[in-house]
Amino acid sequence: MTEKGIGARVPRKEDLRFITGRGRYTDDINQPGQAYAVFVRSPYAHARIVRIDKSSALAMPGVLAVLDGQDVAADGLGNLVCGWLVKSKDGSPMKMGKHPLLAQEKVRYVGDRVAVVIADTYAQAKDAAEALAVEYEELPAVVELAQAHDAPALVHDEVPHNLCYDWELGDKAAVEAAFAKAHHVTRMELVNNRLVPNAMEPRAAIGHYDSGQDAYTLYLTSQNPHVHRLVMSAFIGIAPEHKLRVVAPDVGGGFGSKIFIYGEECVVLWASKKIGGRPVKWTAERSESFLSDAHGRDHVTTAELALDREGNFLALRVNTKANLGGYMSTFSSCIPTYLYATLLAGQYKTPAIYCDVQAYYTNTAPVDAYRGAGRPEASFLIETLVDQAAIEMRMDPAEIRRKNFIPKTAFPYQTPVALVYDTGDYEACLDEALRLVDYAGFPARRAESERRGKLRGIGISCYIEACGIAPSAVVGSLGAGVGLWESAKVRFTHTGKVQVLTGTHTHGQGHETTFSQLVADKLGVAYEDVEVIHGDTEKTPVGMGTYGSRSLAVGGEAIVKACDKIIAKGKKIAAHLLEASEADIEFKDGKFTVAGTDKSKTIGEVVFAAYVPHNYPAGLEPGMEEGAFFDPPNFTFPAGSYVCEVEVDPQTGVVDIARFVAVDDFGNVVNPLIVEGQVHGGLAQGIGQALLEGARYDESGQLLTGSYMDYCMPRADDVPSFEVVTARGTPAAANSLGVKGCGEAGAIGAPAAVINAIRNAIGVRVEMPATPERVWRAIQSSPLAKAAE
Amino acid sequence: MYAFDYHRPASLAEAAQLLAGNPDAKLLAGGQTYIPTLKQRLAKPAAVIDLGRIAELRGIREEAGGVTIGATTPHAEVANSPIVKRVIPALAALAEGIGDPQVRNRGTIGGSIANNDPAADYPAAVVGLGATVRTSKGRAIAADDFFTGMFETALAPDEIVTAVHFPKPEKAAYAKFPNPASRYAIVGVFVAKTAGGVRVAVTGASPCVFRATALEQALAASWSAAAIDGVTIDPSNLNSDIHAQADYRAHLIKVMAKRAIEAAG
Numbered sequence A: 001m002t003e004k005g006i007g008a009r010v011p012r013k014e015d016l017r018f019i020t021g022r023g024r025y026t027d028d029i030n031q032p033g034q035a036y037a038v039f040v041r042s043p044y045a046h047a048r049i050v051r052i053d054k055s056s057a058l059a060m061p062g063v064l065a066v067l068d069g070q071d072v073a074a075d076g077l078g079n080l081v082c083g084w085l086v087k088s089k090d091g092s093p094m095k096m097g098k099h100p101l102l103a104q105e106k107v108r109y110v111g112d113r114v115a116v117v118i119a120d121t122y123a124q125a126k127d128a129a130e131a132l133a134v135e136y137e138e139l140p141a142v143v144e145l146a147q148a149h150d151a152p153a154l155v156h157d158e159v160p161h162n163l164c165y166d167w168e169l170g171d172k173a174a175v176e177a178a179f180a181k182a183h184h185v186t187r188m189e190l191v192n193n194r195l196v197p198n199a200m201e202p203r204a205a206i207g208h209y210d211s212g213q214d215a216y217t218l219y220l221t222s223q224n225p226h227v228h229r230l231v232m233s234a235f236i237g238i239a240p241e242h243k244l245r246v247v248a249p250d251v252g253g254g255f256g257s258k259i260f261i262y263g264e265e266c267v268v269l270w271a272s273k274k275i276g277g278r279p280v281k282w283t284a285e286r287s288e289s290f291l292s293d294a295h296g297r298d299h300v301t302t303a304e305l306a307l308d309r310e311g312n313f314l315a316l317r318v319n320t321k322a323n324l325g326g327y328m329s330t331f332s333s334c335i336p337t338y339l340y341a342t343l344l345a346g347q348y349k350t351p352a353i354y355c356d357v358q359a360y361y362t363n364t365a366p367v368d369a370y371r372g373a374g375r376p377e378a379s380f381l382i383e384t385l386v387d388q389a390a391i392e393m394r395m396d397p398a399e400i401r402r403k404n405f406i407p408k409t410a411f412p413y414q415t416p417v418a419l420v421y422d423t424g425d426y427e428a429c430l431d432e433a434l435r436l437v438d439y440a441g442f443p444a445r446r447a448e449s450e451r452r453g454k455l456r457g458i459g460i461s462c463y464i465e466a467c468g469i470a471p472s473a474v475v476g477s478l479g480a481g482v483g484l485w486e487s488a489k490v491r492f493t494h495t496g497k498v499q500v501l502t503g504t505h506t507h508g509q510g511h512e513t514t515f516s517q518l519v520a521d522k523l524g525v526a527y528e529d530v531e532v533i534h535g536d537t538e539k540t541p542v543g544m545g546t547y548g549s550r551s552l553a554v555g556g557e558a559i560v561k562a563c564d565k566i567i568a569k570g571k572k573i574a575a576h577l578l579e580a581s582e583a584d585i586e587f588k589d590g591k592f593t594v595a596g597t598d599k600s601k602t603i604g605e606v607v608f609a610a611y612v613p614h615n616y617p618a619g620l621e622p623g624m625e626e627g628a629f630f631d632p633p634n635f636t637f638p639a640g641s642y643v644c645e646v647e648v649d650p651q652t653g654v655v656d657i658a659r660f661v662a663v664d665d666f667g668n669v670v671n672p673l674i675v676e677g678q679v680h681g682g683l684a685q686g687i688g689q690a691l692l693e694g695a696r697y698d699e700s701g702q703l704l705t706g707s708y709m710d711y712c713m714p715r716a717d718d719v720p721s722f723e724v725v726t727a728r729g730t731p732a733a734a735n736s737l738g739v740k741g742c743g744e745a746g747a748i749g750a751p752a753a754v755i756n757a758i759r760n761a762i763g764v765r766v767e768m769p770a771t772p773e774r775v776w777r778a779i780q781s782s783p784l785a786k787a788a789e
Numbered sequence B: 001m002y003a004f005d006y007h008r009p010a011s012l013a014e015a016a017q018l019l020a021g022n023p024d025a026k027l028l029a030g031g032q033t034y035i036p037t038l039k040q041r042l043a044k045p046a047a048v049i050d051l052g053r054i055a056e057l058r059g060i061r062e063e064a065g066g067v068t069i070g071a072t073t074p075h076a077e078v079a080n081s082p083i084v085k086r087v088i089p090a091l092a093a094l095a096e097g098i099g100d101p102q103v104r105n106r107g108t109i110g111g112s113i114a115n116n117d118p119a120a121d122y123p124a125a126v127v128g129l130g131a132t133v134r135t136s137k138g139r140a141i142a143a144d145d146f147f148t149g150m151f152e153t154a155l156a157p158d159e160i161v162t163a164v165h166f167p168k169p170e171k172a173a174y175a176k177f178p179n180p181a182s183r184y185a186i187v188g189v190f191v192a193k194t195a196g197g198v199r200v201a202v203t204g205a206s207p208c209v210f211r212a213t214a215l216e217q218a219l220a221a222s223w224s225a226a227a228i229d230g231v232t233i234d235p236s237n238l239n240s241d242i243h244a245q246a247d248y249r250a251h252l253i254k255v256m257a258k259r260a261i262e263a264a265g
Ligand SMILES: Cc1cc2nc3c(=O)[nH]c(=O)nc-3n(C[C@H](O)[C@H](O)[C@H](O)COP(=O)(O)OP(=O)(O)OC[C@H]3O[C@@H](n4cnc5c(N)ncnc54)[C@H](O)[C@@H]3O)c2cc1C
Pocket: B026, B027, B028, B029, B030, B031, B032, B033, B034, B035, B051, B071, B072, B075, B097, B098, B099, B100, B103, B104, B106, B107, B108, B109, B110, B111, B112, B114, B115, B119, B120, B121, B122, B155, B159, B160, B161, B162, B182, B183, B184, B185
């Protein structure tokens, strides 16, 4: 059974349909009588809506409805909410500006939803949307994060200084004391560049109100359909939860951007009822995605590291300004706080850490979780700061890290920023990465590059992240509005086939394969006999969805628990059939055996007996279907060491990534093929952030990087052939599988490795994205590079 | 996209007639620029005249020692043409470096030069090689007269590019510094040693392709990369945008020119 069980490199079963164009995405679904929605979006970053005259749009052919913020208000629909309450230093709650489904009174970013036009055809809706007369009074825009505090304009009139919250974590006094006696302080200002998520499939939704059933169905590009159902019923108030079905069919990538509850999907659902129950479809155009998908990152930070004479870290002090954009998105408050500052210990035993974060509104698209969410920002900060410290202390960058690693004997390890790391062996990962890259051989490779007129650099990044999100009681105490457990149901059919219903959602992660392997292994059934069902609130148990590398660590464990219940019940049935005592029944490889005998029943026979209970234990329920919920006792802490080697062309500033070695400790690995694929994708995104990607607004708040002509996504030829090791690491303690999660690691660890390598090559640090022009300008100022030229 | 009438003429004469009779009509070649323009509703033509089925506009042949390329010949065909590779390998290499495979299979030389995007590659070759643009009005427009400004050419509104004739140079090469996002040229430099003298054409750097006369003079004196060491490129007329400031572009012109000279041999 292990050929396709846990640990096997099984090719993804979902790939056949994806690669052959037979996936079924929201936009592939068409329903009889379907109408089309087109949103009218604000052309201004900040403006007052003076008047909306619907008459000309309403008079256009095929138009069924034109709805705006006043209609939303008249129907009493609630606002979009941020589901995590963060409190400021003074105990006051964050200041959540109103976020209506369609703008009311003001628009707050270019692309803000002003109205929706519903028409018989898409072209008619498009024409009428263009004809809608909206009169704006333009207001001064707050665009630059660094200037938000003292900007003359307020994004939300009720939020002074545009400051949503001013939050802190850590022991400030201890940190001050440590700095006071430090031998050396390394100080750094850095920007974590703003990113556009760019899922391959744009957001889409089809809302349908069925008047016969008085019930609603929403097809949606969602990473968490149950969360959508919950928020739409409990906060927006479109439909009661039991009358709302949310289906997330095949979803073409999310990276966080499809976690959130956006106005568009709420509006199409509501609009379907307004037009008498015809389904209403909306699919974002790519330019709408650029403008309106929640962006990621966007921090401006000052960081200081105090060191003693030997290079031991004494304390870390961090101040971060985080950009929220025009409104708070669903989880935007927790990204630059609880998913960021709690990770600032990194892999190090720094005894004292203090971080404060000011989160500001600006007239830009909302910012929320994007692959890694807070953890890439933390990791980038620590790993570039540590590198800088090594340079200033004249130490080898590997050496300074080794000196400060939390030793493997110290686990579980309580960090000074709230988390307890369960397991890890940081030195082992670094050793392996340095061995693979041949660290000692670097000077020779550098000399060889130099002969070809190139500057070669090597950069290390030792990241850590918190995954398996999350223990409900912990996140609840920190302000989360929901629990973050996960659920599963395992159902046998008469014929011994297995349906696994999961509350998680797969949109590129390969759950259909991984979970099938898991169940095949646990229950001893054929991998091919397992079907994984997800993404439909009508079919699957209530789940919290997929993000934060949680699906296997939390959702997978729920499946294991359901399997355990199946086995426990199977033992009762087997004991009856084998005329043995339940305590003597052993289960292994799909067989129930009376211990010490050759008397056994296969799981198929036992299942059949459960469904055809002619000869069956008295009092036992028939059937074989078990459900389980799992709330993890702790996060998991994947960690690893990445080493990047770059070659810089000093004449143009072009950075070529010559080598990239990634050694990750993901605990146990169910499918190495999928895990490596996740690492590859994450590394590409991390390299994208480091070298290529960066959302830019002009001073009036227009998005300058609003298409692929100007926003650079990494392509295959921008990245090297990765050297990836995901060999069995230290098993996680928070779940019986010992798995940690792997979806975000690459994007978290890669940027610092690349930026450190560039600095090593040219002698100065370059902000991300390290475009050829930035690198070239940096070289002009670098004595080291000048000497080489 | 707004609604429009669609025509697919079978001959150049028919196309020219349709265009002449319909001032609000637009030509469609590979559609790589024009279809996105239509989709974004940035153009509202009354009619679109698709040149794709006009056999006489497509193809590559040797002529007078040089190469003549039909207007609707896609970039991929130029890149892979044995004739172009033999007679003017620099031109085949330039075509190979345009966009991505999809773009090269659809985009055409006529569409590229008629559009005259400041960052397009072909204008550098047309000017750098001193090519001649032939049109439906029987004109043969010299390269130096064809590109008149940003997205502007010497073509009359009802004039169709039919072919481009490239004379064979003694030596030539193109060096491109691509925009990492679009892969159009941030700076592209075409250098050629021709019967009529040295020509250096620069694209991407300014609103319109131009000849870098200072570089031409230096190279005329001595055909070597070192010859341009002393030349300074004035950034004051060059583009500055989020991808590159003018001084960086000025610097890149020299770097790319040197690389082109070295490649040309
Ligand atoms: C993603 C992408 C990347 C690209 N990268 C590059 C690059 O790296 N380098 C580069 O040089 N180009 C690049 N291009 C442009 C592409 O190569 C085409 O050359 C260009 O889009 C126009 O050619 P077309 O045949 O598609 O013309 P169309 O889009 O069909 O037409 C463009 C314009 O020319 C007019 N026109 C077309 N044919 C004629 C004719 N025979 N006579 C008169 N007028 C005519 C049309 O009316 C229209 O106004 C890129 C395009 C895309 C979409």
